[in-house]
Amino acid sequence: MLELRLVQGSLLKKVLEAIRELVTDANFDCSGTGFSLQAMDSSHVALVALLLRAEGFEHYRCDRNLSMGMNLNNMAKMLRCAGNEDIITIKADDGSDTVTFMFESPKQDKISDFEMKLMDIDSEHLGIPDSEYQAIVRMPSAEFMRICKDLSSIGDTVVISVTKEGVKFSTSGEIGSANIVCRQNQTVDKPEEATIIEMQEPVSLTFALRYMNSFTKASSLSDQVTISLSSELPVVVEYKIAEMGYIRFYLAPKIEEDEEMKP
Amino acid sequence: MSHTTVFSHLWNCRSAYHLQNRLDIAVSSSSPPTPTDARAIRSRGARLADGAGCGGDARLLDGPTRLVVVLMNSCIEWAHRYCAGPLRPMCAVSAPRKHKTGRSKGGKRNNSRVLAPLRLRHRPPCAAAAAEEMGIKGLTKLLADNAPKAMKEQKFESYFGRKIAVDASMSIYQFLIVVGRTGMETLTNEAGEVTSHLQGMFNRTIRLLEAGIKPVYVFDGKPPDLKKQELAKRYSKREDATKDLTEAVEEGDKDAIEKFSKRTVKVTRQHNDDCKRLLRLMGVPVVEAPCEAEAECAALCKDDKVYAVASEDMDSLTFGSKRFLRHLMDPSSKKIPVMEFDVAKVLEELELTMDQFIDLCILCGCDYCDSIKGIGGQTALKLIRQHGSIESILENLNKDRYQIPEDWPYQEARRLFKEPDVTLDIPELKWTAPDEEGLISFLVKDNGFNEDRVTKAIEKIKSAKNKSSQGRLESFFKPVATTSAPLKRKETSDKTTKAAANKKTKAGGKKK
Structure with missing residues (x-):
């Protein structure tokens, strides 16, 4: 038996919109601690990890650990039927092969039930170790979205380099090249507009912009984005979800050609 | 119909x-x-x-x-x-x-x-069908029925950055049948020599490179003695087809011409040598197998020199390739997804050991020896599961009902699968920049290819190098077992007592 009641229903809608471009089918895992998802894109280059903690729900009941396979496009279709102010409840019975989304209007005068069929999805769960990153950049999510969008009109890849000067995003393509530098800036009036760089050592990595652009779909969830970089690790692009948890995107970097790759 | x-x-x-x-x-x-x-x-x-x-x-x-x-x-x-x-x-x-x-x-x-x-x-028994049936008879269907989880459809693009061993002879054969051929007419150069194989090899290899895949082509060496019988059979079939073709041409029966000319296709040493030369010019590594190409491919895969083996010959599984891909070399226009077979899962699902699986393949019918009349894939699987090996099956088999071939070298066939003649002593696999002048001289001057197209294709090869540099998440994070039980799926084991307690209600609510 599973019953999760989320007062701020629009949040779930936003989460879905943020990840459905990257993955089409995914298993949602429910446990006593929260509602989570881990899924890779079909080419195994990017991974999304979502966590909505139990405390963030108004009511959270999950009797045993469950995994529910859903087609995210179909799920988004259903969630789009919910109003932005609606309360969303996710329900599933043991042994059933469906999940129910219940939408209650704020005035409690309209209740809709949407039942969706579950799928069997074979997916590998990757173990992501906690690591110390060489550089962590926090910046306004809208700014990051704008940079990715602008750069992708010039080239396919972005080089992100962090030095003590700031963080530099650069690309080059057939028509030319572009460099955008963001400096540390904590003096703004509003904390959500700050750019903060914590650097242990300088780092520079190359990524495919296509994926970065799809990550920025999550910008509506949070005013700030955190980008964590280490030379030996995939980049982590994290959007915090207030009082609930986070959505994290991992992206494998481009590798130098001479390096011996695994078969 | x-x-x-x-x-x-x-x-x-x-x-x-x-x-x-x-x-x-x-x-x-x-x-x-x-x-x-x-x-x-x-x-x-x-x-x-x-x-x-x-x-x-x-x-x-x-x-x-x-x-x-x-x-x-x-x-x-x-x-x-x-x-x-x-x-x-x-x-x-x-x-x-x-x-x-x-x-x-x-x-x-x-x-x-x-x-x-x-x-x-x-x-219908025609050439393409024969290609479908190559290797182990009916194995695809047997696996689809009995080990569906061992087969996975993958997107062509998802193999970027992977090294893949391609069975070259099989590909050349396919190119000769498919590329630029209608009826009796084929693509030729000015001297009238067939160039379909070059065209096919050139284009498909570029397609692989563009997707970031690193192909290594493996060519057949000397066939094992046991295969000579099978080869003789194929030869006589081709002879028949040639006769039929002449008749069809005389009668002007277009369908028949199409059918029989397909069957007369043969891969010659010249074709192989042309392709090797082309591939080397393209900067793609070539491996010459001492014996069977599939066996060599499998050995490379087992030794982790390549990620997977691409062929249409189901033998590859019997030789023990860890991952075996079909349809990788199909034209993109067909939009057929790549089918990936995982040999470990095949064994797991069939509940067989590798030795038993090899015996199963011999019983189904392989290139090395006859099979027992009346025993198809399903029966063979049942027998192997019941008795464990061909020897034991032979002891228990009703000899009146099934006729065992008089001279049945199944042990020799088994040995060829288990200890094939392969070499791991090969130079390091390297993908280098294409030799532009060499390609133009070979393709345009010698074989009448359009110069513009070749130049454009060379550009494609060069820019494709870029793509293979994308890293994969698996090289950083390792898979772990999930802890939560699927809501929908049938429970495979009692993970916790809690889950077991829930089982009753689950079983009741189960629909399938």
Whole structure:
């Protein structure tokens, strides 16, 4: 038996919109601690990890650990039927092969039930170790979205380099090249507009912009984005979800050609 | 019989889906459909399979005369919707391949008259079909029925950055049949020598490189003695086909010309040498196997020198390739997803050891020796599961019912699969920049290729190098076992006492 009641229903809608471009089918895992998802894109280059903690729900009941396979496009279709102010409840019975989304209007005068069929999805769960990153950049999510969008009109890849000067995003393509530098800036009036760089050592990595652009779909969830970089690790692009948890995107970097790759 | 009946068939046999979640249908028609027809069928079939999401496959085999639709898992409902829509209104003719009776649900809808069960093995014997059947007879179908989890459809693009061993002879053979050939006419250079293989090899290799795949081509060496019998058979078939072809040409029967000229195709040493030269010019590594190419491919894969083996020859599994890919070399226009076989999962699902699996393949029928008449894949699997080895089967087999071939070198065949003549002593696999001048001189000057196209293609090879540099997440993070039990799936083991306590309610609510 599973019953999760989320007062701020629009949040779930936003989460879905943020990840459905990257993955089409995914298993949602429910446990006593929260509602989570881990899924890779079909080419195994990017991974999304979502966590909505139990405390963030108004009511959270999950009797045993469950995994529910859903087609995210179909799920988004259903969630789009919910109003932005609606309360969303996710329900599933043991042994059933469906999940129910219940939408209650704020005035409690309209209740809709949407039942969706579950799928069997074979997916590998990757173990992501906690690591110390060489550089962590926090910046306004809208700014990051704008940079990715602008750069992708010039080239396919972005080089992100962090030095003590700031963080530099650069690309080059057939028509030319572009460099955008963001400096540390904590003096703004509003904390959500700050750019903060914590650097242990300088780092520079190359990524495919296509994926970065799809990550920025999550910008509506949070005013700030955190980008964590280490030379030996995939980049982590994290959007915090207030009082609930986070959505994290991992992206494998481009590798130098001479390096011996695994078969 | 019309191809479109396939779709009405899906509609009519819905209950079968409920029972087995999987159905293959093969339809052969006496007359090939018009090109428009074929296109429509292909796109509908693809949509039908696509809609399945979790697996499914629809394709036209042997050109446009046969359509096979394989549907798996959750496509059931989708098939319903599609068949109810634009594809529904044809008459029902064929029957499901396997019809379990008993627990039929919604059986009242399944009121079609069953006229003729159509099976994969009834396919017409032509060259492409022979290619389909290469290696172990009926193994694809046997695995689809008994080890569906060992087969996975993958996107072509998902193999970027992977090193893949390609069985070159098989590819050349396919190119000779498919590329630029209609009836008796083939692509040739000014001297009248066939260039289909070069065209095919050039284009497909570029396609692989553009997708970031690193191919290594493995060429056949000397065939093992046991295979000579099989080769002689193929030779005599080709002789027959050549005779038939001459007749067909005299009679001016276009269909027959098409059919028989396919069968006369043979890969010569010259073809092989041309391709090797081309590949070296392209900067793609070539490996010359001491004996069988599939065996060499498998050895490279087992030794982790390559990620997977691409071939159409099911032998590759018997040789123990960890991952075996089919349809990787198919033209992109066909839009067939790559089918990945995982040999570890094959063994797990069939509940066999590798030695038993090899015996199973010999019983199914391999290139090295005859099989026992009357024992097909299913029976062979049953026997192997029951007795464990060919020796033990022979002891227990009813000799009156089954005739064991008099001279049956199954032990020798087994040895060839287990200890094939391969070499791991090969130079390091390297993908280098293409030799532009060399390519232009070889392709344009010697073989009459269009210079503009070759130049453009060389540009493609160069820019493709960039793509293979994308890293994969798996090289950073390792898979772990999940802890949560799926809500929907059948429980495989009692993970916790809690789960066990829940089992009762689960079983009651189970629909399938």
